Amino acid sequence: MALLEVKNLGISFGGLRAVDEFNVSIEKGELYGLIGPNGAGKTTVFNMLTGVYKPSKGVITLDGENITGKSTRDINRAGIARTFQNIRLFKEMSVLDNVKVGLHNHYKYSTAEGVFRLPRFFSTEKEMDKKAMELLHVFELDDKADFLASNLPYGDQRKLEIARALATEPKLLLLDEPAAGMNPNETVELMNTIRFVRDNFDMTVLLIEHDMTLVSGICEKLSVLNFGQLLCQGKTSDVLNNPEVITAYLGE
Amino acid sequence: MNNKTALAKTKMLKPQTKKSFTTYIMVTVVFVIMMILSSTGNVSSQIDGLLVPLCVYSILAVSLNLTVGILGELSLGQAGFMCVGAYASALFSIATKETILVEWVRFPLAILVGGIFAAIFGILIGIPVLRLNGDYLAIVTLAFGEIIKNVFAALYVGIDSKGLHIALNQADMNLEADGTEIIRGALGVKGVPNDSSFVVGFILLLITLIISYNYINSRTGRAVKAIRDNSIATESVGLNITKYKLITFALTAFLAGIAGALYSHNYSTLQASKFDYNLSILILVFVVLGGIGNIRGSVIAAIILTLIPELLRSINSYRMLIYSIVLIVMMILTSNEKARTFIVTNFGKLKGMVLKIFKRKDTAEKEVK
Structure with missing residues (x-):
């Protein structure tokens, strides 16, 4: 059984469907990446996973426990911790x-x-x-x-x-653009830190990132979001060579 | 990069315990000096009469600083909580005047009653009010403070052989011939025993300081500061925001209630009209000018800003003029970066000279402010 199971997750703001039919399944100990162009809904997915937004539909299961729609506090106690895109210390x-x-x-x-x-x-x-x-x-x-x-x-x-x-x-660590604003050396250092955390804390990591060095360097699996829809999902090397992903996000 | 680390070092935090003990010692020294002066007859009756109010205002300022400075929410209901404490403790003292004859048993109990009642009010008001924040919270707490004041100003309470009578005007009380009126509406409470003294005031201020410092530097205080700095992040690490807001609000009310008890036992009559929003604003002024979040500053500001208008009574026409100038100067000194660096460097030099006399080396001091 996967540590995190997300099924048909969706949310609408007014008439806008920000995320629709999002599915992901993350095994314990995996380093999982969530990528996609700006405004694709990546952070919205994070906010639903951590209870900041209540999903309009879908089910989130963490370690067998249904955490859909719970408060941020209860979700943290259930085992999801996160960092923020704009640092909140x-x-x-x-x-x-x-x-x-x-x-x-x-x-x-x-x-x-x-x-x-x-x-x-x-x-x-x-x-x-x-x-x-x-x-x-x-x-x-x-x-x-x-x-x-x-x-x-x-x-x-x-x-x-x-x-x-x-x-x-936590059981699952969510990192929202951890390498944003870092220079290449700092990014390499960060990659080592994330790997170290995974190995020494027995951690499962889901991260959003635009820095492709980091994504291809440490993520074992990827999901690509585009306009709130899942574009592609699977092993990092397969996803990054997928022609659809290349047109939508990576560029030729 | 080098510059950045240097800056970080100057902002390095000072051990909290040291800070708190300096404050305790400072307050104690002032207390001892005043006691010596007054026992040798060197204190005018005017200053003598101010000693207890000084303690009252200091306690109020320190307790309000917990909500304003540590929790980061603006509360303007401080006078209301003080009012609850003052009335509750005064009623307790009058009711037990005959049964508990020993003053040093009765008065601490009265103080505790005042504090607990104020804390209960704090919790009851806090539950709905703390859902708001910023200006809205300030407006609603201001309103609650006024409501408390006005309810007490309209309240008639009497006691006779049949028991307690509570009414909203004198005629409705229907007291028997043997009854006595305790609270008489706007006229307030008469015959509160004069139990307050500078010694009690000092002890209460010290207790308030100890509670406040210990609270700030505990697990709960850390949670409260985290809420102030970033409530979203605080929630994301699994903390119950409402709970810690409420605890802080109740503690503020409790300490304000204690101050109210001290206040009501300093004068033989007690009137609700004293606890108006001007008093709440005055205490907020102490907190802001003493430095938001700075406990020691609250005490200093409360003392200075209470003494100045009183000491200037001899030149009555210029009194408020000078008071306002002092306020403006204090504002500039506390907010202007240049003025602050000037004070800090010169204060550091002065401190260095003093420390040399005591042959102690302490260079880190002047960087911390």
Whole structure:
């Protein structure tokens, strides 16, 4: 059974059918890419998968659990974490705190225990610090843990967003244009990071990307969206050589 | 690139605990100085009468800063919650005047009652109101504050051998001959025991500061700050936004209720008309000028801006003129980047000189503001 099963997913805004009949099935541990021209509905699919938009039709199943139409919060708790196309960090908080917000649901103590500084506050905070630093270490951000998130260079902000998403211990990680605005070196570094995350965190990754180096470099399977419709689906090499995909998206 | 990292370093965050302890020490030092001055008879009766209100306004400013600065939502209902706390605690004190004779047992209980009632109001109002944000939230909280004030101004409560009587005008109360009126509408409450003192005020302010700092630097506080910075991202990492908004709103109301209790026990009469929107705006001014999200700044602004108009009473005609100039200067100082760098560098030099005397090396200080 696939980790993520999406069947006949569709959404309309007013009269506009933004996404229609979208099907995808992602196995555990896969690196899956979602590509297509601008305005094809890629981010809309992400927003439906994470509960930002409620799909007008279709069913989304994560690990056997039907998560269609659930709230963003419940979907995250069910096991989907995401990053955003336009980075959404907690800007006025430290890098460490950004990750600790991600850990929120896994390390608990009550508000009263926090206000009165009871023993559980200290022990839990210590565990959180340790776990957060481990995550930051993976992304080579541990020496910047005290920086304000908004003061990080662009590439690091992207990495921090991934670290924060991973902190929620998801089963499926959605990356919305992770390489946007990165130079070729940073992109290569990012590709290694994504591979590392998949291998070491046992993660399944679904990503939207325009950077073909990254897509052809790490994605094992691809879906191509065009005008809200699935154009093609399958192994990366097959999809990228598909004449329809070449006309619609890649160009001759 | 080099430039960027240098900038990042200057903005490096200071350990929060250090910040909070500096504030505790600062408040304690001021308290001790004032106590010494007043015990040696060096404080005029005018200043002496201001000591408790100073604590009240500081507590109100700090608590409002939790909603405005940490949660990032504009609330203008602070006076309303203070009003609830003031009335609830005053009623408790009057009702238990005969049964609990020891003042230091009765007053803490009254304060707690005031805080809890205000918190309950905070939750009840918060549930519908916190669905809004920005200007809409400000308008609705302002309205709720006014509603609370006006309800209390119209309320008549009396007690007699038959029990409690509550009505909206004096004639409807139907009190027996042995009855006493507790709340008399716009005339308010009379005979509130004068339990407040500067010592109690100081202790409450310190407790408020400790609660606020600990709250901000806990798991819940982190969630609240995350909501302020980006609510969509906060939801995407699985947090319940409404819950944390509501907790913060209730805590703000609770602390405002405590301040109300302190306030009502400072004067023997209590009138609802005091808790109008001017008071809410005044507290918001403290918060904004002290620095949004800056707890210590709230206390400093509350003290300065309460003292100035009072100290200028001798030159009454120029009083508000000077007050407004101070407001404008503070605004410029807190918002203008150039003015701020000027202060920070010069303050750093001054600090360096002071620190040299104590033979301590602390260079990171001047970069942080």
